[in-house]
Amino acid sequence: xxxxxxxxxxxxxxxxxxxxGLSEAAVYSVGDVVGWTILGSPNYTAWAISKRFDMGDTIGxxxxxxxxxxxxxxxxxxxxxxxxADYKACNAASPIAAYTSGNDPITLKRRGxxxxxxxxxxxxxxxxxxxxxxAKRTASSAAPSVSPAASPLPATTSSGSGSNSSGGGVVPxxxxxxxxxxxxxxxxxVLALALTxxxxxxxxxxxxxxx
Numbered sequence: 001x002x003x004x005x006x007x008x009x010x011x012x013x014x015x016x017x018x019x020x021g022l023s024e025a026a027v028y029s030v031g032d033v034v035g036w037t038i039l040g041s042p043n044y045t046a047w048a049i050s051k052r053f054d055m056g057d058t059i060g061x062x063x064x065x066x067x068x069x070x071x072x073x074x075x076x077x078x079x080x081x082x083x084x085a086d087y088k089a090c091n092a093a094s095p096i097a098a099y100t101s102g103n104d105p106i107t108l109k110r111r112g113x114x115x116x117x118x119x120x121x122x123x124x125x126x127x128x129x130x131x132x133x134x135a136k137r138t139a140s141s142a143a144p145s146v147s148p149a150a151s152p153l154p155a156t157t158s159s160g161s162g163s164n165s166s167g168g169g170v171v172p173x174x175x176x177x178x179x180x181x182x183x184x185x186x187x188x189x190v191l192a193l194a195l196t197x198x199x200x201x202x203x204x205x206x207x208x209x210x211x
Contacts, residue, residue, distance in 0.1 A: 027067045027105070028053070030116075030130060036072035036079065038123050044130035053108070054135045066108045068132055070116070074102030077128070080119045081106070087115035087131065090124035108134055 028051055029035070034042045053066050070079045080095035098119070099106065108114050111134050118128035 029069045036070045038126045038128050068106050070104045092119035
């Protein structure tokens with residue numbers, strides 16, 4: 001009985017820890033507080049440029065994704081994902097995908113351009129269209145390089161307190177710390193702990209562990 005219970009706990013631990021680091025999502029509300037509309041003539045091109053859409057490399061089971069949320073009045077608008085040609089021509093006749101709920105989260109997993117328009121006649125030509133480009137996350141944007149931070153160190157030592165006041169001695173600290181990956185960092189530690197604690201159960205040492 002106790003051995004079966006310990007086995008169940010172990011399986012639950014592995015499932016929770018293993019699934020925690022599968023993905024990371026950056027959520028963007030299209031148009032921010034304005035939403036998806038033609039009222040006020042929002043500039044969705046400027047909105048897309050102001051956001052940082054990037055897709056990181058897969059590290060183990062970790063994958064960075066982007067979610068674009070379209071919020072709108074479904075009685076007057078919709079969301080169509082279209083090709084580049086249809087985006088430029090405001091052609092709603094053959095969409096790749098159509099969304100009509102009024103609150104549509106769309107996960108963007110592919111690098112490159114994702115084109116969206118409103119399929120209601122006249123709305124796309126009035127500016128209700130957006131081109132979301134997902135770029136590959138570069139090494140410099142994902143985690144600052146340590147090597148450039150090493151060069152200010154000799155200058156700080158020779159120039160005394162003046163360099164410290166100008167910020168020269170502060171640069172290495174943030175650069176030396178790569179972007180944390182949360183669940184991925186914790187996963188090996190928790191799994192190792194779980195295996196260590198439950199190993200005696202699987203080798204017949206349950207009594208020793210309990211006592």
